[in-house]
Amino acid sequence: MAATVATRVIDGFEALTLGTSAGGGIEAAFVPGAGMVGCSLRHRGDELLGQRGGLGAYVAERKTFGIPLLHPWANRLVRPLPASDLIPHDEHGLPIHGVLPRVLPFEVTESSPRSVRAEFDTHDHPAVLEVFPHPHAVTVVAALDDEGLEIRTTLRAHGRRSCPVSFGYHPYLCLPDVPRAEWSIDVPARTRIVLDERSIPTGDREPVSVAPGPLGSRTFDDGYTDLGAAPRFTVSGGGRTLAVEFLEGYEYAQVYAPAEHDLIAYEPMTAPTNALASGDDLQVVRPGESYTAAFRIAVV
Numbered sequence: 001m002a003a004t005v006a007t008r009v010i011d012g013f014e015a016l017t018l019g020t021s022a023g024g025g026i027e028a029a030f031v032p033g034a035g036m037v038g039c040s041l042r043h044r045g046d047e048l049l050g051q052r053g054g055l056g057a058y059v060a061e062r063k064t065f066g067i068p069l070l071h072p073w074a075n076r077l078v079r080p081l082p083a084s085d086l087i088p089h090d091e092h093g094l095p096i097h098g099v100l101p102r103v104l105p106f107e108v109t110e111s112s113p114r115s116v117r118a119e120f121d122t123h124d125h126p127a128v129l130e131v132f133p134h135p136h137a138v139t140v141v142a143a144l145d146d147e148g149l150e151i152r153t154t155l156r157a158h159g160r161r162s163c164p165v166s167f168g169y170h171p172y173l174c175l176p177d178v179p180r181a182e183w184s185i186d187v188p189a190r191t192r193i194v195l196d197e198r199s200i201p202t203g204d205r206e207p208v209s210v211a212p213g214p215l216g217s218r219t220f221d222d223g224y225t226d227l228g229a230a231p232r233f234t235v236s237g238g239g240r241t242l243a244v245e246f247l248e249g250y251e252y253a254q255v256y257a258p259a260e261h262d263l264i265a266y267e268p269m270t271a272p273t274n275a276l277a278s279g280d281d282l283q284v285v286r287p288g289e290s291y292t293a294a295f296r297i298a299v300v
Helices: 054-061 126-130
Strands: 006-010 013-019 026-031 037-043 107-112 115-121 136-145 148-157 163-165 184-186 191-195 201-207 220-225 232-237 240-248 252-257 264-269 283-285 290-299
Touching: 013 037, 013 115, 013 136, 026 136, 026 148, 037 054, 037 148, 037 290, 148 163, 148 240, 148 283, 232 264, 240 264, 283 290
Parallel strands: none
Antiparallel strands: 006 013, 013 026, 026 037, 107 115, 115 136, 136 148, 148 290, 163 283, 184 232, 191 201, 191 220, 220 252, 232 240, 240 290, 252 264
């Protein structure tokens, strides 16, 4: 009999748990019914993802945690949208992080103890078309090995309309039992996207060099590009390094490290913030075609 993925229930949702061998000691969990959010990543029993308000708050209010998929857009958007209770808003009243997870239920199509493939399709769940009128499907493949987790996402356009690509992820990383100030970071970006007071790009960009070393009292909520050929963002401490590696399809990153939370997010993005409105470097998939992006969280 073929081995199957382990399941458990969290806040009323079924979570699928992927695990490696005892030698690797890595375990990851995803919740297909809540936007395929990654709700846990453990290494030798230690939780490596910021839990913040947990799954319940994420589903009800889009209070992000873990590794959320942000779709149809990542971060903020300055664009008139139909009045809808499907969209969360930020403190300025701007739509943020796409639609609520309940609008993006995924169906598992393949699973094994180390991988899961799940799909969302607007044919089956058309509510998202109220605010993003582009028929499409999204496939997420999460695969675990002894050294980390890879998440590969494919958007396919169907129907008669092309589909813009502006999704992203926010992996909230933490180093348990290590004070935030002692975390050591490395951000490979060479260009910073200048933002206005609403965290919307102004159109300007400037050279930047983020000093590697202790996070200390530094805070971040910044967008970057010009990431190099093989972008690798790291946070280290307590004898452990977490590396977010952009494998393909992600040319932009947001780095988020607030003072009030012991976490840092290296956020892969397929387009800059507000690209659906500005058109800045916005990829568009024609009907019948697809766009794939992938990143990896390595645990060393």
